[in-house]
Amino acid sequence: MNENDINTDIIGNGGQQPVEYTDDNIRHLSDMEHVRTRPGMYIGRLGDGSLPEDGIYVLLKEVIDNSIDEFKMHAGDRIEVDIEDNLRVSVRDYGRGIPQGKLIEAVSVLNTGGKYDSKAFKKSVGLNGVGVKAVNALSSRFEVRSYRDGKVRRATFERGVLTSDSTEDSTDENGTYIFFEPDATLFTGYSFHADIVETMLRNYTYLNTGLAIMHNGRRILSRHGLKDLLNDTMTTDGIYPIIHLTGEDIEIAFTHTNQYGEEYHSFVNGQHTTQGGTHQSAFKEHIARTIKEFYGKNFEYTDIRNGLVAAIAINVEEPMFESQTKIKLGSLTMAPGGGVSINKYVGDFVKTEVDNYLHKHADVADAMLQKIQESEKERKAMAGVTKLARERAKKANLHNRKLRDCRIHFSDAKNDRKEESCIFITEGDSASGSITKSRDVNTQAVFSLRGKPLNSFGLTKKVVYENEEFNLLQAALDIEDGLDTLRYNKVIVATDADVDGMHIRLLIITFFLQFFPDLIKKGHVYVLQTPLFRVRNRRTKIKNRAVVAAADARADAGKKTDFITRYCYTEDERVRAIADLGPDPEITRFKGLGEISPDEFKHFIGPDMRLEQVTLHKTDQVQKLLEYYMGKNTPERQNFIIENLVIEEDRPEEED
Template sequence: MAEDLEFQAEQVEYTDDNIRKLSDVEHIRTRPGMYIGRLGDGSHAEDGIYVLLKEAIDNSIDEFRMNAGKRIEVDVDEQLRISIRDYGRGIPQGKMIEAVSQLNTGGKYDSKAFKKSVGMNGVGVKAVNFLSSRFEVRSYRDGKVRSACFERGILQSDETKDTEEENGTFIFFEPDETLFLNYKFHDDIVAEMLRNYTYLNSGLIIMHNGRRIASRNGLADLLKDTMSTASLYPIVHIKGEDIEIAFTHANQYGEEYHSFVNGQHTTQGGTHQSAFKEHIAKTLKDFFQKSFEFTDIRNGIVAAVAVNVEEPMFESQTKIKLGSLLMAPEGVSINKYIGDFVHTEVDNFLHKNPDVAEVILEKITSSERERKAMAGVTKLARERAKKANLHNPKLRDCRVHFSDFKNPRKEESSIFITEGDSASGSITKSRDVNTQAVFSLRGKPLNSFGLTKKVVYENEEFNLLQAALDIEDGLDSLRYNKVIVATDADVDGMHIRLLTITFFLQFFPELVRKGHVYILQTPLFRVRNRRTKIKNKAVIKAEDEKLKARNEKQKDFITRYCYSDEERQRAIEELSPDPEITRFKGLGEISPDEFAGFIGPDIRLEQVTLRQEDQVQKLLAYYMGKNTPDRQDFIINNLVIEKDILDEEE
């Protein structure tokens, strides 16, 4: 009874005053994640600032697709502000303000004006407007230009004047720095986004800060520009009225796909990508009339598929995954539409090009032989991994996984790959058990360069890591969004880091290519003001907790954690005189209480990326292969002895 009374006392009054209706601007600014996914700072291709850029550009792309304007100019200035100018028809001036500021208002509900458009929901450019500290729009039509300026979605000015400029639309926006903290547009991410637009729209010219981007051969150019290894045969490139595919095989493990709908890069795939994977395997199996496994047929495949449809159904406003209810233009399911096209066109191509068919058959047969050769060890390894999953002493799992598609926190799911039990112990004690898992290596893993995938199953550690990530059959079931390599900042730690990344690049390159692999940055030094020495631990801890909440630039801040020698020097100057300096030699030396701050909201991660020009096999052969004279010369020529630092320590 007492508990019931206590519970009632804690209840908060709930009245009509608690019910409120948000305006369009307030709703998007209060719940931006519903419209643009995560906010981020621009370090990842799916961060919010790139979604804003995409939403603004999509309208210009739709103009091109309606045969109105072949040139788009995209500029990012030094203040990280974006301007986009197209030479299409221009927004109808009478409704221009409504088109950029009222939800569920737009021209793409009318299929006569816009067919097969990616922007269908009347939300995109409004989100750009409402989430920008400043947003400008101009519509040039028939000698008139109407201009409007907004600040955080609120109209500030609106005027119409005469002009001699060509028809089209101009958009300017500056992401709101109060929402996108410390954001930065990364040139390589923007350039890749713009290149994808040109791959999908042959004839389109995009000027990016004065640099010309264009593509003549569509998806064939995409594969040619992005493949990390040489193709075994010329890229097969086939175009239909509303579908385009390109594929080849390479001497690599796994499968690699790029998929698009109406020009939108669906980075998480969807029904169209699944349909292509299914039917390319079926078609090749039927052509060769052999009982091949689909995994053998697709092993080493690199492919791209793009479809154009009316009223696409995406799983969210960010449009990175195509929904399952999409119907193709002919009224058939997307699976049948793609299946019919692939079967007819690829079968015809192979009959006309027997030399290509011969190479494909050889590749499939080679994959089959390798799979059968390690069938026994694979079975034993899977059984071992299955048993380990029930109680794996090397894995301390979390509750939320990236493969939990309906979990709103799945993007936060991560796993730390650590060296030894000491480091994993500190992370395990300080991690978020909901979203952070820990996998402990025994020491230096095997250098897997040049080895076959058989080693993944024969090597217990690699097998358990593969099972923990659940990537044996591809990334569709990947359990963690971020795979974080957490090693000591010494020579051995760097070596373990390289060996782990080599393992991923050798057998699961898509894990890196899709941006899932990171390096944990941990502090090298702790600089503490010596005044803390005269106090007991309880007092120090109490003061630390209070001071952490203060501005870090204040003179009385007790402890600084430094990630570089430059930060150490600044901390020494700030905490003078005579501060205490601790050099962290390993992760195990950092207490769990301290570690919690390094893997919390302010975690510092460095993403492992592959540039467009990177050739994975050449990189691995040079850095992880045999100790060649070229590599020896490179080490000798680039070896730096920090003489000044050594002298200072002496």
């Protein structure tokens, strides 16, 4: 070993000298700079607005939460939310108005707010003095007005920097007005989606009966709280009328349906806790225990809860959430510093009120008992099959050649990247091979199907265990007992963009709808969009090179070649690419995912991958659609196919 070897061992990092670390490296960021530098700490992901968890909806929620807190304090019963061109938002409430002397601090200085004072806000969502400041910092333009006692103070900001501040007389009603336009340099290509916004606003009204929210001039109002929520969201009818019970700081609603599995909607202080938490866990435990004790039979909890659709909302003093985005409750007690536990509070209410209700409504009790007995009968009928299937799945999980797992899972409670976890369900080894070689092994798993899966429509859940492929998929997702243990945040169906691929896609979605509908209802199922064409020009003389360079986000950067590549997802994109890249571009049509090389595939499953979320709404008439398309061959479907059959000629080969 020579002297250079010794130095390399000592220094490490390939023998390079360490970067100098001095006082100049120590920086202090202002509040607004810190939010802009580390937005993920405050709003989670950025995104473009295509998904409900994207940052622009967190910004909107943070503003509306303050108005909701005013309503909870009996100050103002209407909120106006206007979204212009799906880009700019204004929210006006008619509460007390932010105290004008501290208006600037209230919207621009972290850890500043009125909710540290429990006299002013006892059971609020926002308690940390962060929310609206993050909105200010992450907006290219932000304006706040406080209308109070005949005066209005108005302040405007750009990316968190104050640009104007004025006070004048006003005859408007007391309250607060906030305008913000998310910073497009951070939220690239963003757009507010009306359906996502409306769902958010409806949830607010369910939790705040009597509150009217005007959304672009349309009124949203709920008179029956969580009962309205279930009526508006259930895609199948309840076996008995919805049981709706309210108490001090708690409200529940539930019924049983003929769908498989369980489905829960939970809220804390008006905040939709999409990942549940201590209140939801308590409800699940005590609703099953109460029903079991009412009938005095040794029912399994899984049989009692099978088909249950329920909602719970509680109010907690100073709630503790597991992240700034407040989607999972971590509080153990109803108030800070001890007091009654959430588990006991929920349990006592459910035990008393549900038991009383069932004693008073014998018809409901009989219908519920029949549903539980049917679930028990079905479970026992397939007990042997289930045991064998579980053993088979357990063995397969040790070395499942169909599953290429990742390191980080959605069920990893304390992993900061768990939201990124996803699994691609592919057709055949060819497609799965390309994805496997180009995936992020930390967060992306791959499950390979063996050809077309079974059409599960109309079959009982026994088929999930009898069919090896379905059983292994269920085991890979870990959803046999519900979504609490779901291993991947996104379940992505990745099939070829041809007739066979569409059929496989439909069969997989049918499987989820039939046996795990909550997987779709909770927004976990997606379809991967992959390009149909690759348009490439190897020549250096290209029309309007500046336009091409700006539009081409996936050029072969870093390679010593003269050609520019565009990937096209539609025929229109192909035509535009030819116009941009001519003359005589090389065109390749991808006939299947297996034809896309791993080097190319990594672009399509990276941070900017195109996903289409599979959604489910009450108006979709899912059962009728499944009967028509997936049920036994009917004359109506045969006639439809005959009348609409199109013979598509093969496109001549266009690749050089």
